[in-house]
Amino acid sequence: MKKLAIFASGAGSNAQKIIDRFKNHPIINVSLVVCNRPDAGVVNIAQREGVPVLMIERDRFSKGDAYTSVLEQAGIDVIILAGFLWKIPARLVETFHGRILNIHPALLPAHGGKGMYGRHVHEAVIAAGDCKSGITIHQVDEFYDHGAHVFQTEIPVMPGETPDTLAARIHELEHRYFPAVIEKFVLGADSPIDLSTIESLPS
Ligand code: GRF
Numbered sequence: 001m002k003k004l005a006i007f008a009s010g011a012g013s014n015a016q017k018i019i020d021r022f023k024n025h026p027i028i029n030v031s032l033v034v035c036n037r038p039d040a041g042v043v044n045i046a047q048r049e050g051v052p053v054l055m056i057e058r059d060r061f062s063k064g065d066a067y068t069s070v071l072e073q074a075g076i077d078v079i080i081l082a083g084f085l086w087k088i089p090a091r092l093v094e095t096f097h098g099r100i101l102n103i104h105p106a107l108l109p110a111h112g113g114k115g116m117y118g119r120h121v122h123e124a125v126i127a128a129g130d131c132k133s134g135i136t137i138h139q140v141d142e143f144y145d146h147g148a149h150v151f152q153t154e155i156p157v158m159p160g161e162t163p164d165t166l167a168a169r170i171h172e173l174e175h176r177y178f179p180a181v182i183e184k185f186v187l188g189a190d191s192p193i194d195l196s197t198i199e200s201l202p203s
Contacts, residue, residue, distance in 0.1 A: 003031040005076045007084035012042025014082040021179035065091045100140035105170045108136040112145030122163040151181045
């Protein structure tokens with residue numbers, strides 16, 4: 001069994017889609033949700049779905065190394081960042097080298113880096129006059145939004161687009177692709193999943 005830990009700070013709509021995809025999966029299991037905000041929507045989702053929640057505290061996460069061993073002891077194989085806003089500390093990146101994925105709601109390397117999350121990203125895309133945006137799923141290294149790209153897909157920025165309309169369309173894209181890309185990533189290159197078939201999956 002391959003065990004996933006989902007790190008999330010917010011509403012958790014991506015976490016929900018990931019949990020849904022791997023319910024009763026023969027190889028992949030969502031074993032843990034890691035969260036830094038007790039009032040985050042993702043906590044309710046995890047509780048409802050029966051996934052254990054690890055609440056983390058900033059100094060122990062960023063300065064100490066308290067949680068790496070917790071994740072190792074829980075047998076976590078892959079970490080999925082699904083709307084997690086804190087930078088991943090070096091020790092955790094080292095320990096899970098090549099086994100941490102993040103989703104970013106734009107076409108990196110454009111519109112990434114510190115402070116570029118949520119609405120800020122979509123405002124920047126529109127302010128730049130970009131004709132397209134999209135999602136980037138990438139491996140995580142010690143820099144914000146910097147690791148190797150695993151998957152990108154794009155949509156046009158429409159005339160009259162606002163940060164809210166763009167955010168909603170990007171969210172749909174995330175829900176449609178992220179769980180399937182995780183599955184392919186975790187199962188490895190020999191997996192029979194063809195990403196071109198994702199279009200036909202229910203979103
Ligand atoms: C997503 O847009 C993701 O790209 C960003 O944070 C958002 C999380 O949304 N990093 P949700 O909590 O999964 O609804």
